[in-house]
Amino acid sequence: MRLNLRIWRQDNAEDKGRLVAYRVDDADEDMSFLELMDVLNEKLILDGEEPVAFDHDCREGICGACSMVINGEPHGPQKATTTCQLHLRHFRDGETITVEPFRAAAFPVVKDLVVDRTSFDRIIAGGGYISAPTGAAPEAHAAPVPKRNADRAFTAAACIGCGACVAACPNGSASLFLGAKITHLGELPQGQPERSDRVIRMVKTHDAEGFGGCTNTGECAVACPKEIPLDVISQLNRDYLSATTHRR
Amino acid sequence: MSSKSGASYSDFITGSPLVDTAAPDGPIETRWERRRFGVKLVNPANKRKMKIIVVGTGLAGGSAAATLAELGYQVSSFCYQDSPRRAHSIAAQGGINAAKNYRGDGDSIYRLFYDTVKGGDFRSRESNVHRLAEISVQIIDQCVAQGVPFAREYGGLLDTRSFGGAQVSRTFYARGQTGQQLLLGAYQALERQIDAGGVTMYPRHEMLELIVVDGRARGIVARDLVTGETRSHLADAVVLASGGYGNVFYLSTNAKGCNVTASWRAHRKGALFANPCYTQIHPTCIPVSGDHQSKLTLMSESLRNDGRVWVPQKAGDTRAPGDIPDAERDYFLERQYPAFGNLVPRDIASRAAKNVCDAGRGVGPTGLGVYLDFADAISRLGRPAVAAKYGNLFQMYQRITGEDPYEVPMRIFPAVHYTMGGLWVDYDLQSTVPGLFVVGEANFSDHGANRLGASALMQGLADGYFVLPNTIGDYLARGVEPVATDAPEVREAEAAVAGRVEKLLSIDGDRTVDSFHRELGHLMWDHCGMERTAEGLRKALDRIPELRREFWQTVKVPGSAATLNQSLEKAGRVADFLELGELMCLDALHREESCGGHFRAESQTEDGEAARDDERFSYVAAWEYTGAAPVLHKEDLNFDYVTPSQRSYK
Numbered sequence: 057m058r059l060n061l062r063i064w065r066q067d068n069a070e071d072k073g074r075l076v077a078y079r080v081d082d083a084d085e086d087m088s089f090l091e092l093m094d095v096l097n098e099k100l101i102l103d104g105e106e107p108v109a110f111d112h113d114c115r116e117g118i119c120g121a122c123s124m125v126i127n128g129e130p131h132g133p134q135k136a137t138t139t140c141q142l143h144l145r146h147f148r149d150g151e152t153i154t155v156e157p158f159r160a161a162a163f164p165v166v167k168d169l170v171v172d173r174t175s176f177d178r179i180i181a182g183g184g185y186i187s188a189p190t191g192a193a194p195e196a197h198a199a200p201v202p203k204r205n206a207d208r209a210f211t212a213a214a215c216i217g218c219g220a221c222v223a224a225c226p227n228g229s230a231s232l233f234l235g236a237k238i239t240h241l242g243e244l245p246q247g248q249p250e251r252s253d254r255v256i257r258m259v260k261t262h263d264a265e266g267f268g269g270c271t272n273t274g275e276c277a278v279a280c281p282k283e284i285p286l287d288v289i290s291q292l293n294r295d296y297l298s299a300t301t302h303r304r
Numbered sequence: 305m306s307s308k309s310g311a312s313y314s315d316f317i318t319g320s321p322l323v324d325t326a327a328p329d330g331p332i333e334t335r336w337e338r339r340r341f342g343v344k345l346v347n348p349a350n351k352r353k354m355k356i357i358v359v360g361t362g363l364a365g366g367s368a369a370a371t372l373a374e375l376g377y378q379v380s381s382f383c384y385q386d387s388p389r390r391a392h393s394i395a396a397q398g399g400i401n402a403a404k405n406y407r408g409d410g411d412s413i414y415r416l417f418y419d420t421v422k423g424g425d426f427r428s429r430e431s432n433v434h435r436l437a438e439i440s441v442q443i444i445d446q447c448v449a450q451g452v453p454f455a456r457e458y459g460g461l462l463d464t465r466s467f468g469g470a471q472v473s474r475t476f477y478a479r480g481q482t483g484q485q486l487l488l489g490a491y492q493a494l495e496r497q498i499d500a501g502g503v504t505m506y507p508r509h510e511m512l513e514l515i516v517v518d519g520r521a522r523g524i525v526a527r528d529l530v531t532g533e534t535r536s537h538l539a540d541a542v543v544l545a546s547g548g549y550g551n552v553f554y555l556s557t558n559a560k561g562c563n564v565t566a567s568w569r570a571h572r573k574g575a576l577f578a579n580p581c582y583t584q585i586h587p588t589c590i591p592v593s594g595d596h597q598s599k600l601t602l603m604s605e606s607l608r609n610d611g612r613v614w615v616p617q618k619a620g621d622t623r624a625p626g627d628i629p630d631a632e633r634d635y636f637l638e639r640q641y642p643a644f645g646n647l648v649p650r651d652i653a654s655r656a657a658k659n660v661c662d663a664g665r666g667v668g669p670t671g672l673g674v675y676l677d678f679a680d681a682i683s684r685l686g687r688p689a690v691a692a693k694y695g696n697l698f699q700m701y702q703r704i705t706g707e708d709p710y711e712v713p714m715r716i717f718p719a720v721h722y723t724m725g726g727l728w729v730d731y732d733l734q735s736t737v738p739g740l741f742v743v744g745e746a747n748f749s750d751h752g753a754n755r756l757g758a759s760a761l762m763q764g765l766a767d768g769y770f771v772l773p774n775t776i777g778d779y780l781a782r783g784v785e786p787v788a789t790d791a792p793e794v795r796e797a798e799a800a801v802a803g804r805v806e807k808l809l810s811i812d813g814d815r816t817v818d819s820f821h822r823e824l825g826h827l828m829w830d831h832c833g834m835e836r837t838a839e840g841l842r843k844a845l846d847r848i849p850e851l852r853r854e855f856w857q858t859v860k861v862p863g864s865a866a867t868l869n870q871s872l873e874k875a876g877r878v879a880d881f882l883e884l885g886e887l888m889c890l891d892a893l894h895r896e897e898s899c900g901g902h903f904r905a906e907s908q909t910e911d912g913e914a915a916r917d918d919e920r921f922s923y924v925a926a927w928e929y930t931g932a933a934p935v936l937h938k939e940d941l942n943f944d945y946v947t948p949s950q951r952s953y954k
Contacts, residue, residue: 067867068867084594084596086593086594086596087594087596088598088704090598091596091597091598094596094598094818095596098816098818098819101816101860101862101871102814102816102860104862105862106862106863107862107870107871109868109870111386112560113385113390113392113559113560113561114390114392114394114395114559114560115559115560115598115599115601116395116557116599116601116602116700117700117703118394118395118481118484119385119390119392119394119395119559120389120390121385121386121390134703136699137703141700141703141704143703143704143706145706166530166868167867167868170386170868172386173386173387174386174387174507176387177387177388177389177495177498177505177507180389180491180492180495181495181496181498181499182499184492184495185450185451185492185493185495185496186449186450186451186492187496188446188449188450188451188493189374190367190370190371190374190446190493190769190770190773191442191446191769191770192449193442193445193446193448193449194445194449195445196404196444196445196448196449196462197406197461197462199448200456200459200460200461201456201460202456202460203456203457203458203460206453206454206455206456206460207456209451209453210453210455210478210479210485213453213478213485213488214481214484216484217387217389240451240453241451243453244451244453246448246449246450246451247451
């Protein structure tokens with residue numbers, strides 16, 4: 057199949073950037089979207105042009121590295137799917153596809169489609185963990201976890217940290233990412249001792265990194281490739297309210 | 305730089321045997337305890353002054369960096385990804401073994417030890433494997449304490465399942481994303497230490513050279529992948545946790561960025577490379593769909609708990625699977641291996657699948673596939689129960705293939721998955737370069753010639769959380785002199801990196817890096833993959849040096865060194881794969897026995913099973929780099945507890 061691409065090219069964070077048109081004539085419907093980018097890049101290299109830089113690694117939907125906005129949607133049109141798992145069978149022959157980087161104040165562009173998401177790491181460093189030094193752990197069966205809580209913790213823990221929620225949000229908020237971690241650790245007995253401190257510190261880091269506030273538009277949950285439910289944001293708000301009003 | 309670009313090792317030299325593995329003797333169940341008591345300790349005040357570099361942030365590297373910082377050392381952690389959370393351990397699906405015996409089904413540390421030694425086809429070290437089995441129990445406790453959301457029963461206790469190669473239920477899991485959850489546990493522990501100031505994190509940095517001063521590992525040269533700046537980082541010890549090298553095959557289940565560079569650069573600086581030809585082929589991977597394919601995707605082996613593997617009885621049967629009646633199907637694993645059925649170990653399942661496809665009974669458009677069928681499980685358990693267990697895997701399969709596995713059987717085929725070879729380490733996980741420690745998949749130890757399912761995660765975390773933090777102190781306590789930032793060895797290492805980068809950019813030929821990588825991958829799969837022959841290996845050994853020469857003359861790497869340049873990154877990695885590939889073939893050629901996932905066609909039993917040759921090959925092959933013919937050092941393997949026998953799963 058033939059596809060027309062309009063791809064964002066930007067040399068570095070200072071460069072203004074622009075959309076450039078390319079065409080791929082020998083695309084195959086079984087290809088993933090990243091394989092389409094590979095095919096384009098091979099062609100660009102042989103033509104003496106610089107290939108399009110984009111982040112990718114596991115190509116099986118779990119590392120969270122791939123990040124591009126395809127036709128206006130982070131990770132493209134397919135529900136619950138990362139870019140690496142998006143296949144061309146979902147596009148029409150001859151279609152024109154626009155490809156841009158994830159855009160948010162807290163995700164500066166590094167080059168082309170590559171953005172800097174280290175702000176996510178700093179949010180985790182700001183309290184997104186349980187302090188359990190190696191070797192100090194009690195027997196695993198010492199604290200049973202009701203299946204319901206374990207399941208909800210897992211559903212929240214499935215976040216891959218890709219940042220699609222931020223790219224989809226009109227405010228550039230990372231509340232879904234933040235709420236997912238708060239919910240994951242807050243559902244478990246092990247997470248209780250640090251629960252209040254965690255939410256206060258993480259929200260503080262989130263705001264300091266330049267992420268915006270949440271206004272409940274829900275775009276984040278629609279864009280999330282792992283279908284993290286919107287209720288993790290309610291959980292975040294509840295935990296934050298409780299921590300700030302009842303903190304001892 | 306490209307010193308070896310044209311040279312070829314047509315042969316090798318046998319050197320002195322490796323005798324000292326630092327493993328204690330005596331009763332096996334007390335060896336680790338005695339080793340821990342025997343190590344010298346570092347005074348807490350001194351730990352604060354000591355610096356350790358950890359390269360890689362997967363299960364082994366992330367857990368090691370976090371734990372070393374907790375102990376008080378100053379840690380610098382490096383990864384090529386944009387975040388330590390993206391290390392490829394994250395993609396492991398199935399689970400992690402531990403001898404908890406929560407099911408009361410007869411499991412024990414000794415049984416896990418026994419199964420692992422046997423599963424590794426008697427090419428691993430008993431002392432190491434016993435230690436791994438002992439530590440497995442602590443790993444589960446540690447991960448639960450960190451908040452890893454393992455699957456639970458309704459009563460709130462941990463659930464387990466069984467896995468290939470085992471008849472007890474000892475595998476702990478978090479849906480089909482166990483690796484992700486374990487990695488996030490280690491990553492969060494790492495971020496906690498970053499926040500506390502114990503770890504300095506260098507994301508988007510790639511190690512391109514090891515710095516060795518006075519025979520000891522003293523640092524690395526790393527390139528900042530964003531600015532292109534190369535800089536030396538010095539330390540008292542260096543830990544490599546840089547993963548495996550399955551991407552030498554181009555198509556593999558590894559992440560695209562997984563590479564051998566850190567290990568290979570260390571090998572060139574004196575670290576022996578052990579058993580490079582030992583590659584695990586995983587039986588349950590989605591088949592290749594076309595030439596554009598960039599990687600292979602694994603379906604968790606746990607699917608074989610409920611999925612039945614079959615092909616049509618008749619060769620060339622092109623009917624839809626639903627149109628083939630039961631009597632005309634061959635459930636070949638259940639037929640050939642009635643005791644283990646679909647749960648035979650990976651090497652056995654992979655080879656059986658290859659054999660039926662070679663006989664023309666493979667399915668799917670390429671004929672390279674077998675069915676993994678859930679129809680029976682769905683009618684027995686109901687669709688919701690199957691969905692609860694495997695739903696996300698089914699979804700992933702459907703996304704990639706466009707087929708619904710609830711309606712039609714999945715198609716699977718073996719693929720390169722995990723490398724059991726790696727840098728040689730002693731019992732303390734120290735390589736042959738003092739001060740260079742190697743953990744996780746990057747080292748060779750523990751798995752032998754074949755890895756049982758759910759044992760990789762176990763080894764990564766055992767090494768990182770529990771083994772290395774105990775053993776590295778013994779080295780550091782003996783005292784490490786400071787090294788000057790302008791020492792000649794440091795300058796040389798920096799110059800080597802700069803020269804190599806400059807050379808790659810200056811060739812400006814007419815072939816892309818990927819095209820070389822693909823050609824190397826084909827050679828490796830055809831001749832050093834699931835089945836090897838002396839003739840095929842010789843062919844590969846002829847072609848690889850030529851291919852390497854062509855690479856250094858005709859590769860085209862666009863762009864500059866002073867910016868993010870992904871083509872340049874790939875070029876450096878493929879250059880190293882082109883050297884490693886040759887060593888793998890040489891290692892495979894010299895090992896004239898079938899062993900684990902390494903099947904030598906010349907060495908098989910009458911009924912076509914792998915025939916090991918313990919008389920001649922019960923050793924670890926550790927290769928020394930010389931720049932010309934490599935030197936083979938043998939470490940003899942002794943079995944005092946598990947007597948080597950023909951592995952039978954029938």
